Amino acid sequence: MIPRLELRNICKRYPGVVANDDVSLSILPGEIHAVLGENGAGKSTLMKIIYGAVQADSGEILCDGNPIHSHNPAVSRALGIEMVYQHFALFESVSVVENIALSVTTPFNLAALSRKVLELSQRYGMPIDPARLVHNLSVGERQRVEILRCLLQNPKLLILDEPTSVLTPQAVLRLFDTLRQLAAEGCSILYISHKLDEVQTLCDTATVFRNGRVTGTARPKQTTATELARMMVGSKLPEMHVSPPVPAEKPMLEIRGLSAAATDIYGVDLADISFDVFGGEIVGIAGVSGNGQAELVSLLSGERLHPQSNAIRIGGIASGHLDADGRRRAGIAFVPEERLGRGAVPAHSLIENGLLTGHRLGSVRHGMVDRKRAADFSRDIVEKFKVKTNGVRAKAQSLSGGNLQKFIVGREIALQPKLLLVSQPTWGVDVGAAAFIRQTLVDLSRAGAAVLIVSEELDELFEICDRLLVICNGRLSKSLIRTQTDREEVGLLMTGLDGSVVANGGDSLALHD
Amino acid sequence: MRFTIEQRPEPSAVMRVVAPVAAIALTLVVGAGLFAALGHNPVAMLDAFFIAPLNSLNGLSELLLKASPLILIACGLAVGFRANVWNIGAEGQLIMGAIAATGVGLFYPNPDSVLLLPLMFLAGMAAGMAWAAIPAFLRARMNTSEILVTLMLTYVATLFLSWLVHGPWRDPAGFNYPQTAMLPPYALFAPFDDAYRVNHSVFITAVAVVVMWIFTDRSFLGYKMAVAGAAPLAARYAGFRESAAIWIGLLAGGAAAGVAGMAEAAGPLGQLSPNVSPGYGFAAIIVAFVGRLNAFGIVLAGLLMSLLFLGGETVQVSLGLPSALTRVFQGVLLFFLLAADFFIFYRIRRVGGQN
Numbered sequence: 001m002i003p004r005l006e007l008r009n010i011c012k013r014y015p016g017v018v019a020n021d022d023v024s025l026s027i028l029p030g031e032i033h034a035v036l037g038e039n040g041a042g043k044s045t046l047m048k049i050i051y052g053a054v055q056a057d058s059g060e061i062l063c064d065g066n067p068i069h070s071h072n073p074a075v076s077r078a079l080g081i082e083m084v085y086q087h088f089a090l091f092e093s094v095s096v097v098e099n100i101a102l103s104v105t106t107p108f109n110l111a112a113l114s115r116k117v118l119e120l121s122q123r124y125g126m127p128i129d130p131a132r133l134v135h136n137l138s139v140g141e142r143q144r145v146e147i148l149r150c151l152l153q154n155p156k157l158l159i160l161d162e163p164t165s166v167l168t169p170q171a172v173l174r175l176f177d178t179l180r181q182l183a184a185e186g187c188s189i190l191y192i193s194h195k196l197d198e199v200q201t202l203c204d205t206a207t208v209f210r211n212g213r214v215t216g217t218a219r220p221k222q223t224t225a226t227e228l229a230r231m232m233v234g235s236k237l238p239e240m241h242v243s244p245p246v247p248a249e250k251p252m253l254e255i256r257g258l259s260a261a262a263t264d265i266y267g268v269d270l271a272d273i274s275f276d277v278f279g280g281e282i283v284g285i286a287g288v289s290g291n292g293q294a295e296l297v298s299l300l301s302g303e304r305l306h307p308q309s310n311a312i313r314i315g316g317i318a319s320g321h322l323d324a325d326g327r328r329r330a331g332i333a334f335v336p337e338e339r340l341g342r343g344a345v346p347a348h349s350l351i352e353n354g355l356l357t358g359h360r361l362g363s364v365r366h367g368m369v370d371r372k373r374a375a376d377f378s379r380d381i382v383e384k385f386k387v388k389t390n391g392v393r394a395k396a397q398s399l400s401g402g403n404l405q406k407f408i409v410g411r412e413i414a415l416q417p418k419l420l421l422v423s424q425p426t427w428g429v430d431v432g433a434a435a436f437i438r439q440t441l442v443d444l445s446r447a448g449a450a451v452l453i454v455s456e457e458l459d460e461l462f463e464i465c466d467r468l469l470v471i472c473n474g475r476l477s478k479s480l481i482r483t484q485t486d487r488e489e490v491g492l493l494m495t496g497l498d499g500s501v502v503a504n505g506g507d508s509l510a511l512h513d
Numbered sequence: 514m515r516f517t518i519e520q521r522p523e524p525s526a527v528m529r530v531v532a533p534v535a536a537i538a539l540t541l542v543v544g545a546g547l548f549a550a551l552g553h554n555p556v557a558m559l560d561a562f563f564i565a566p567l568n569s570l571n572g573l574s575e576l577l578l579k580a581s582p583l584i585l586i587a588c589g590l591a592v593g594f595r596a597n598v599w600n601i602g603a604e605g606q607l608i609m610g611a612i613a614a615t616g617v618g619l620f621y622p623n624p625d626s627v628l629l630l631p632l633m634f635l636a637g638m639a640a641g642m643a644w645a646a647i648p649a650f651l652r653a654r655m656n657t658s659e660i661l662v663t664l665m666l667t668y669v670a671t672l673f674l675s676w677l678v679h680g681p682w683r684d685p686a687g688f689n690y691p692q693t694a695m696l697p698p699y700a701l702f703a704p705f706d707d708a709y710r711v712n713h714s715v716f717i718t719a720v721a722v723v724v725m726w727i728f729t730d731r732s733f734l735g736y737k738m739a740v741a742g743a744a745p746l747a748a749r750y751a752g753f754r755e756s757a758a759i760w761i762g763l764l765a766g767g768a769a770a771g772v773a774g775m776a777e778a779a780g781p782l783g784q785l786s787p788n789v790s791p792g793y794g795f796a797a798i799i800v801a802f803v804g805r806l807n808a809f810g811i812v813l814a815g816l817l818m819s820l821l822f823l824g825g826e827t828v829q830v831s832l833g834l835p836s837a838l839t840r841v842f843q844g845v846l847l848f849f850l851l852a853a854d855f856f857i858f859y860r861i862r863r864v865g866g867q868n
Contacts, residue, residue, distance in 0.1 A: 014519075301750070302752065303749050303750060323752050323754075324749065324750060324751060324752030325751070325752025325753070326752070327752075328752065334750070336750060338746070341744045341746055341747060342744070342746040342747055342750050343747070343750065344744075344747065345740055345743045345744040345747045346743070346744065347743050348739075348740070348743060352736065352739075352740075355736060356740065356747060356750075356751045357751055359733065364733045367732055367733050367734060368731055368732055368733065369731060369732065369733050369736055371731075395523075398523070
């Protein structure tokens with residue numbers, strides 16, 4: 001059989017990195033083919049090369065046996081190659097069908113297009129109302145719009161880039177059904193992921209990547225997860241050591257009846273949130289992104305103040321009115337979700353970035369920066385946390401995501417916090433560094449600190465948290481003991497379908513998937 | 514074959530040195546071509562522009578005299594620019610400084626007091642800061658754009674000056690010219706030599722340069738301002754107050770401009786007239802950026818800008834060229850300086866042919 005798509009010896013260099021080094025792979029018609037690799041292994045670059053959004057430095061691309069010359073997205077679409085990006089490109093203020101119409105190049109009638117979208121959505125089990133405005137849609141529904149937009153072109157090859165990173169477990173299963181149906185009809189699917197279990201459930205073939213090179217191909221359904229992980233990481237994964245928690249008697253963080261209006265129109269209002277975090281334990285907040293996590297985190301970190309000082313108590317002291325500096329003095333340290341631009345200044349050196357919150361540890365005297373102490377402070381972090389860098393004078397933006405995250409986590413832990421607040425601790429971090437960061441958080445909590453993690457990765461939360469809370473539509477679930485709950489229960493709470501969450505904005509804000 | 518522009522992984526140390534040299538060389542080539550095309554001897558032109566102004570003690574005196582306010586103001590503005598606080602109204606703050614200082618100089622009860630000059634200095638600085646405090650207050654409290662407010666207040670200051678010198682402060686013995694009476698001797702900076710105009714106020718600029726360097730490169734406050742400018746969310750994350758950066762940024766520029774205005778009134782002018790400044794407040798913005806917002810760079814950029822002012826005057830006078838041509842030439846130089854800077858951070862690379 002002639003492959004639907006064949007790549008021969010693709011190379012792509014960026015300044016300082018080789019994103020793809022001599023990559024070859026081929027996909028048969030109707031095949032679901034995984035491209036498996038850690039974040040930063042070069043998967044996304046390769047997909048952009050296939051789609052024509054980025055040009056390879058060398059190598060050849062063949063579609064149905066014919067080489068593609070002067071590649072670009074328009075050529076791709078003419079050949080029936082469609083791509084669903086990890087970050088959606090939808091206009092929020094117009095309807096589903098109007099968004100889809102934007103990518104239709106032939107003359108059309110909006111009502112007829114609407115009918116066609118509806119028909120497609122029913123045929124592939126992705127129910128959606130073409131007339132709804134995009135800003136009312138849940139993330140899962142937005143993804144359906146993106147996929148429908150591709151399906152309308154009758155694709156022969158559909159590329160999906162980390163499609164499940166924003167979905168609930170239930171929505172993932174529905175997506176897989178749709179993809180299987182498409183494949184059965186002859187459409188090839190290229191599925192990019194770093195999640196082993198998904199690849200094992202869904203894919204026929206997997207090409208595994210490490211550092212821009214292909215390290216092997218496998219039939220994931222007949223290969224063990226350990227074997228796949230070894231191909232991906234190059235070595236065995238370190239094992240986590242999670243001892244039972246020993247919670248302190250008094251809570252380090254007490255949240256009581258915290259409510260707050262969203263600061264922008266697509267934000268989420270927080271409604272009557274209450275919970276405690278004790279020293280000696282790790283508490284995780286699960287939820288689909290955009291359900292109030294950003295609002296909650298900025299209120300806890302002090303980046304946003306709360307008029308009711310009593311709603312947030314740190315170590316028993318009312319702290320709602322304290323800004324980020326005041327909260328740190330009260331014993332909080334914070335690792336934000338955005339590393340570049342929030343947790344670190346991209347264009348500043350690691351020395352300067354160490355100073356960002358580490359200045360309170362003696363590197364500023366009489367208003368002047370003691371440059372030697374500042375450099376020593378950052379050097380300590382780099383050594384202790386095994387940050388890979390060209391030295392402490394390197395700029396934050398020159399570090400990989402995982403290494404910068406290790407630096408930021410190290411800096412915040414150096415503050416010896418009584419409460420560490422971490423948002424998405426291992427987002428975009430490679431498997432090795434992620435395991436290291438998780439172990440560090442466990443060790444910190446077992447040494448007596450309270451640790452609060454906000455994450456969208458259920459696996460991560462189940463791995464290290466002692467208790468779980470689920471946030472949905474600005475409301476928080478009851479506290480769940482990790483050993484007494486499961487993904488099913490958490491997944492239902494994430495969608496608000498367990499009956500405990502009452503939609504507070506009528507239909508428009510509900511997150512039915 | 515195609516070319517792409519890509520960011521260098523690290524700024525190039527070689528280009529950092531080569532860039533300004535290349536820019537000046539390119540300017541000379543293009544400038545010579547331009548003058549030749551207009552039928553002038555390019556060598557004579559370049560000589561008149563760059564060499565003649567520096568060829569005499571008087572030329573050097575004028576160079577310093579003009580560079581001093583440019584450098585002083587640019588140092589103050591750069592403190593704000595580093596924190597993304599865009600004070601473009603230094604011209605207005607300079608005028609207010611000159612007005613306040615002249616007011617003290619003219620109306621202080623004891624004109625023979627040695628305190629007169631220090632008092633004028635303080636008055637000039639305070640007036641510049643007060644004029645900058647208006648946009649600072651509006652931005653910190655109501656998030657008003659400081660770009661618009663500082664610029665508009667420049668026009669207010671210009672018209673206020675015009676009203677003063679045409680009205681209440683006009684010299685009764687001045688043949689109806691719109692200017693104040695001359696300041697008394699104790700209200701003036703002493704020149705180094707009576708033959709030349711450059712005076713002791715250059716020491717103020719020298720001190721300002723050192724203070725600015727310490728503030729931006731060594732102090733914690735300067736560090737906080739740099740964070741606020743480079744990554745506002747990181748500043749909020751760290752708990753650095755945004756309003757502090759706004760106030761310091763604007764007041765530093767206002768103080769520097771106010772003192773520069775005082776030094777003009779108490780220096781080469783000796784009185785107020787409607788044209789206190791030949792646009793120092795605006796030119797200093799360019800000086801600050803060409804000097805890459807750093808103290809040493811600003812000194813070099815200030816001297817260069819001053820030379821361009823002088824060279825322009827020289828070719829107008831000695832060769833009778835229109836002033837527009839000299840401005841074209843100044844523009845060419847600035848263009849190449851900024852364009853060459855680009856290659857410190859970026860490079861052009863050839864991309865392999867697509868099949």
